[in-house]
Amino acid sequence: MTASHTALQDAAQLFAELTGDRPEGIWSSAGRANLIGEHTDYNEGFVLPFAIQYRTYAAARIRQDGVLRVASTFAPGAVELPVAELVSTFGGSAGAAVASRAVPEWAAYPLGVAWAALTAAGRSEADVPGVDIAIASDVPVGAGLSSSAAIEGSVAAALNDLWRLDLAPLDLAKAGRRAENEAVGAPTGIMDQVSSIMGRADAATFLDCRTLETRSVDLGLEREGLVLLAIDTRVEHAHASGGYRDRRAACERGAAALGVPSLRDVTGADLDRARDLLDDVTFRRVRHIVTENQRVLDTVAALAAAGPRAIGELLVASHASMRDDFEISVPELDTAVEAALEAGAIGARMTGGGFGGSAVALVEASAVDAVADAAVRAFADRGYTAPHAFTVLPSEGARRDS
Numbered sequence: 001m002t003a004s005h006t007a008l009q010d011a012a013q014l015f016a017e018l019t020g021d022r023p024e025g026i027w028s029s030a031g032r033a034n035l036i037g038e039h040t041d042y043n044e045g046f047v048l049p050f051a052i053q054y055r056t057y058a059a060a061r062i063r064q065d066g067v068l069r070v071a072s073t074f075a076p077g078a079v080e081l082p083v084a085e086l087v088s089t090f091g092g093s094a095g096a097a098v099a100s101r102a103v104p105e106w107a108a109y110p111l112g113v114a115w116a117a118l119t120a121a122g123r124s125e126a127d128v129p130g131v132d133i134a135i136a137s138d139v140p141v142g143a144g145l146s147s148s149a150a151i152e153g154s155v156a157a158a159l160n161d162l163w164r165l166d167l168a169p170l171d172l173a174k175a176g177r178r179a180e181n182e183a184v185g186a187p188t189g190i191m192d193q194v195s196s197i198m199g200r201a202d203a204a205t206f207l208d209c210r211t212l213e214t215r216s217v218d219l220g221l222e223r224e225g226l227v228l229l230a231i232d233t234r235v236e237h238a239h240a241s242g243g244y245r246d247r248r249a250a251c252e253r254g255a256a257a258l259g260v261p262s263l264r265d266v267t268g269a270d271l272d273r274a275r276d277l278l279d280d281v282t283f284r285r286v287r288h289i290v291t292e293n294q295r296v297l298d299t300v301a302a303l304a305a306a307g308p309r310a311i312g313e314l315l316v317a318s319h320a321s322m323r324d325d326f327e328i329s330v331p332e333l334d335t336a337v338e339a340a341l342e343a344g345a346i347g348a349r350m351t352g353g354g355f356g357g358s359a360v361a362l363v364e365a366s367a368v369d370a371v372a373d374a375a376v377r378a379f380a381d382r383g384y385t386a387p388h389a390f391t392v393l394p395s396e397g398a399r400r401d402s
């Protein structure tokens with residue numbers, strides 16, 4: 001039995017405990033890892049993430065009393081909110097429902113998605129019935145692999161069907177981001193939701209975060225006998241907290257000082273002028289975004305021209321830029337990347353928001369154990385808590401499972 005099969009059953013079982021009934025269906029969406037393109041999404045730049053085989057499942061069924069009820073294996077107890085109160089609960093200032101404790105934070109993800117999806121579809125609260133939703137997941141939490149986007153994607157897919165909202169996958173991703181930004185109050189970009197919902201097997205999703213155009217990019221890992229290994233440092237990251245907000249603010253400051261709407265509009269040729277205009281820290285934040293955007297484009301080109309073995313240096317350069325210019329790495333992530341490279345990985349970099357979470361390494365299938373062991377040894381040498389290393393398989397995004 002695969003791990004994801006268990007999470008699906010957990011969702012069905014939790015649903016049965018909640019309602020004494022069977023769900024009408026079970027929907028799921030994937031966790032994600034980012035191959036390259038970090039912190040570029042909210043700068044209207046480019047990203048190249050992929051959905052992974054770990055998934056979150058939402059077992060759901062319509063109920064007749066107009067109440068939304070959500071339960072999750074993440075937290076004890078169910079949370080109820082009348083559909084008629086979605087707009088008044090989440091339509092105010094960002095994160096207010098959570099800050100005022102009207103809704104526990106974990107429940108703001110699924111309930112916020114209900115609000116955002118309903119609004120996106122232009123439907124009114126009176127138009128749709130209540131729903132029971134039970135959520136279970138095997139996406140590692142706190143590993144920087146977007147367990148939250150997987151929740152959003154699974155619930156969005158469920159409500160899209162049950163409420164007949166007729167939203168396209170990209171609209172579901174937007175609803176997920178809106179829930180995260182406005183209901184939960186975390187100022188993230190749209191990469192995670194697009195990746196979770198729109199992923200394909202053995203492919204990454206190239207996303208232009210300005211136009212929101214997506215393209216599935218063949219990774220060719222299977223063909224080439226390569227594997228992506230996640231090394232979870234088990235250092236906890238906290239999105240809504242300081243570091244992410246600070247970086248976002250620095251990027252906005254840089255764009256304003258350079259007189260452009262977003263850092264998407266700055267190119268390598270502008271960096272000399274940027275160095276003159278900006279203080280050192282802001283300049284390095286800007287340089288990371290500008291060079292990272294170019295590395296994403298170069299990665300897509302290298303994959304097409306020469307296959308996955310050709311992207312190692314780009315991954316390594318991306319990590320160096322995050323470590324030195326954007327300053328979002330931590331010693332554990334640097335150790336994971338260095339150990340992986342010393343043990344023969346083709347490339348490696350931290351993935352996700354930073355300040356902890358996971359690194360990803362591109363390795364020969366035959367070298368997976370050697371690279372994982374090297375990371376474990378390097379952590380032990382430095383007295384760090386042992387990391388978890390596991391392969392991440394580029395997988396399909398949101399779907400109905402039953």
Ligand code: GLA
Pocket residue numbers: 037038039040041042188189190191192352353354
């Ligand atoms: C988090 C956010 C994303 C993105 C990454 C950094 O995962 O949710 O929107 O900004 O960090 O690339």
